[in-house]
């Protein structure tokens with residue numbers, strides 16, 4: 001049976017692979033125990049979509065569960081505008097677009113196209129500034145880059161030592177629970 005990777009964890013894996021291990025260990029516990037302010041804000045920003053209330057246009061599909069057998073991915077999209085054939089990922093704030101966030105959007109794109117949806121354009125929408133940020137449709141080489149990244153995700157072994165970056169640790173929601181660092185969380 002295929003082990004599906006959650007699209008929402010792709011960005012976290014780039015930030016620190018060990019955080020995925022900790023996420024799996026602690027996912028049954030109360031999120032309030034480890035969720036820091038930025039994560040809570042981001043989660044709240046997604047809530048209207050998850051509750052399907054952020055758009056009342058009948059041609060918009062919200063919070064659609066998606067998957068790709070080919071890539072071994074599963075997750076949920078934010079918004080698909082049927083008339084425009086446009087896929088949108090909402091973020092509370094986007095000072096810059098990180099590679100992991102791009103991988104998330106590419107992953108959603110490949111899931112949806114495999115499921116039979118037509119997509120002409122993809123974009124991020126920054127909630128705090130009410131700004132749409134268009135992104136190029138991934139090329140064949142982008143797809144190969146995503147495939148390679150997914151392979152490294154699947155091959156990760158939490159027992160193998162990883163480089164620890166104290167600056168990242170200080171901003172990591174698992175900082176106080178992580179056995180790799182003595183740093184204190186800044187939040």
Ligand code: SF4
Pocket residue numbers: 015016017018019022164165168169170172173174175176178179180181
């Ligand atoms: S605290 Fe540091 S080492 Fe531990 S998961 Fe977070 S970033 Fe990785």
